[in-house]
Amino acid sequence: MNILLIGSTGTIGKEIYNTLKDKHTVYGAHRNSDSYPIDITKPDSITRLFEKLPKLDAVINASGTAVWKPLSDLTTEDYHTGIHSKLMGQVHLVHIAKDYLNDNGSITLTTGILAEHYEPNAVALSLVNGALHSFVNAASHELDRGIRLNVVAPGAIAGDFPKDQKFAGYFPVQINEVIKIYEYILTSTLTGQTLKVY
Template sequence: MKIVLIGGSGTIGSHVYRAFSKDHEVILANRRSPDFPVDIAKKESIEALFKKTGQVDAVICIAGEAKWADFDDLNESDFYIGIKSKMMGQVNLVKIAKEFLNPSGSITLTTGILGERPVPKTTSAALVNGAIHSFVLAFKQDYPEGPRVNVVAPGLVEDSYEKYKDYFPGHIPVPMVKVVEGYKRSVLSSARGELIRIYEP
């Protein structure tokens, strides 16, 4: 398969890249890539990426940002960071990338546990995560037989546990192998319109 992986240089993305690149051609795209640069917050950047890659079998997005802060400290522009990047960035990605997908191709988006189990200082992040969950479920209604679009929602992963554990008291860290399997399920199975939760209910 020919797979475009957006944001594959972070904690989760690097594991996903290693897993898929063993058996597939993986095009690694991110803001710092000299060959396939992309900023999902900019629609024209996404368009330029796929004009360069051409037809693909799958797209995986592990990118997007949102501001963490107490609600009273967030202004409207702070919320628009996540809305423009994490939310509309992934929505625009689907709108553009689906035109470059081969038959039975898939697009995998990424959110996280905050969409259903937010913690303090995450009103902005929780908002955009929940929006993407709803978007994926609704997209299936418009395209019951078209492009497969799923979303993987990891919990606090083991590799980031020490860094973020104080924000997630009582959360059980998720093994990276389990997270990777979630992405494999989205890309390699016939899953369509699924919210793939990688955390304890």
């Protein structure tokens, strides 16, 4: 498969890259890449990258950010950070990627446990995660040519978070368990699904 992986240097992205690179042709993209630069907050940046790549079988996004603050401290600008990056960045990606994928291709987005479980200071992130789950559920029905759209929602990653400490009410998950889900989606027939790993 030809796979575009966005966020290939992050905690999850680098492990996806290392797992898939020996089995598939993986283009590891990120904001500071010399070879495959991309900024998902800018549709033109997304399009430029797709234009330089061959037709793809799958796109995986493991990038996007939001602000961590208590509700009482959150400003409109703080909310807009997550909406602009993690939410609309991934929405832009779907709109553009669908035209550059082969028939029956796959788009996989990333959210997390905060879509439905509370963690202090994470209101802004919970907002965008929940919105993305609704978007994937609805948008998956309107993609043509058999293109599938799913989202992976992991808990905190062990090693990145203390293994004996709960996050949003759950203990951290092993990175290899999370990566198995991204890999499974590539060859499954699933679409419109939120795959939770926590």
